[in-house]
Amino acid sequence: MTPVLTRTWDEPESWTLETYRRHDGYRALATALAMPPDDVIAAVKAAGLRGRGGAGFPTGVKWGYIPQGDGKPHYLVVNADESEPGTCKDVPLMMACPHELIEGVVIAAYAIRARQAFIYVRGEVAPVLRRLHAAVAEAAAAGYLGEDILGSGFSLDVVVHAGAGAYICGEETALLDSLEGRRGQPRLRPPFPATAGLYACPTVVNNVETIASVPAILREGAAWFRSMGTEKSPGFTLYSLSGHVARPGQYEAPLGTTLRDLLTRAGGVRDGHRLKFWTPGGSSTPILTAEHLDIPLDYEGVAAAGSMLGTKALQIFDETTCVVRAVLRWSEFYAHESCGKCTPCREGTFWLTRILEELERGTAGVDDLDKLLDVCDSVAGRSFCALGDAATSPIVSSVAHFRDEYLAHLRLGACPFPPERSALFADEGARR
Known part of the structure; x- marks a missing residue:
């Protein structure tokens, strides 16, 4: 339980360059710049770091997909568009220790031979944007960004970009479209970002926590990183x-x-x-x-x-939570955030919400629960991006685990969880 990413969070002014340097800040960057870029990629592969944004894809493998000697500029994009309901790790990380992220950005950009990096942040989190801008300026003034970083001959420019607050822009290709100035909508793949990403050039898109984990690997080594976690999910x-x-x-x-x-x-x-x-x-x-x-x-x-x-x-x-009501609220979010590009997601999320509203009120028909699952089957795996799967996952799993609670809404003709109904529902559950 020894803290690594959070080791400075309790320090006074933990976000400053001075505090970060006191805790071995930018030592990993000096180590990385003394290595060939391919050796940096090899070190991350050996550590087994997996993407912390959701999919868990091996980070070093992803970096290795970037073609070399292609004559095109390469780009690194940090996905800081944290918008999944319940997710709140990247924003506090950037607020408490932005230099951990910036050091990781420079190391990753060096490894993939990128001279331009972008940090794509949700526009609503203005304090994070201000803190990142200040940290980037601090790092540049200290020689960790800009031309000829630490005398290595490597140069990097980092742009902090404010998104417009769309959930779909957490999907990497929609994020790239948004970064290019277009409406954020997912792209058809292939081609993948590794060969045709930002401005149709080779691009790596990584989550904030993924990039912020890289300096520790370079500081302490792959074996140290693998000493934590499990064999297939180390760190x-x-x-x-x-x-x-x-x-x-x-x-x-x-x-x-x-x-x-x-x-x-x-x-x-x-x-x-x-x-x-x-x-x-x-x-x-x-x-x-x-x-x-x-x-x-x-x-x-x-x-x-x-x-x-x-x-x-x-x-x-x-136990005081109505699972139907919770799933309805999530479904309303996904219906609102659907970009509308594909029919299964655009129409499916609308109808999922309508059916769940009736189920939650207890006014649905006896066949509507099966109809709900039928609509889920028409959306999951058939939408243009993973938003369709995201919208159906909580519904299908909640019915699997709490089917009786859905049926209780229909038997009672109302949600059993208001105070006047909760005891009745508990008695029914005990009898079953």
Whole structure:
């Protein structure tokens, strides 16, 4: 549990260059610039760092896909468009220690031979934008950015770009379109960003936490990084706990820890209540229940339980929560954020919300629950990007785990969770 990414967060003015330098800041950059770029990629591959933005793709492998000697400019884009409901790790990281990210950006850009990097941040988080701009200026003044960085002959310009606040821009190709000045909509692939990304040039798109993890690997070595986590999911990560938990916040731990361990550190579920269901990676991942408290929170362990690790956004819900109402709220979000490019997602998310509204009120027909799952089947795997899958995951999983609760809405003709109905529902559950 030794902090790495969060080691300076409790320091006074942790965001300054002075504080970062006191904690070995930019030492990894000097190490990287003394190595051939391919050796830097090899070091990240050897560490086994996997993308922390959701998919968990090996970072070093992704960097290695960038073609060399092609005569085109290469670009590094940091995806800081953190918009998944429940996800709140990248914003505090950038606020508390922006230089960790900037050092990682320079190392990654050097490895892929990029002379231009972009940090794409949600426009709503103005304090983060101001802090990043100030940190970039500090780093440039100290010789860590700009021309001939640390006398290495390598030069890099970093642009902090404010997005317009669209969930779809978290998808890497939609982000690239937005960065180019167009409406953010996902692109057809292939070609992939590694060969035709930003301005049709080779591009690496990585999450904030992924890039911020790189300096530690260069400082301490691949073996040190692999000493944490699991064999297939090595290293440390940030788990975000929110909802009905005593002490919500960011908890840094090795991959493979369990929700039971994290809840112990966070003071458990709020007093007098018990865990009902939770998300392992934000609202786009299939929900899990109290039966899954001890599964390893790594990519393989969560997948084996029927969900996805995603962004490690652990939303905790106790027994007072109506699962139908929670899923409805998520579905309303996805219907609102659908870019409308493809029919399955554009029409499907609309109808999912309509059906869930009727189910939550208890005014749906007896066949509407099956109709809900039929619409999910028409959306999942058939939409242009992963938003369709994201919209259907909580619905399908909630019906699998809490079908009786959906049926209770229909039997009662109302949601059983208002105060006047909660005791009745509890009695019915006990009888069943």
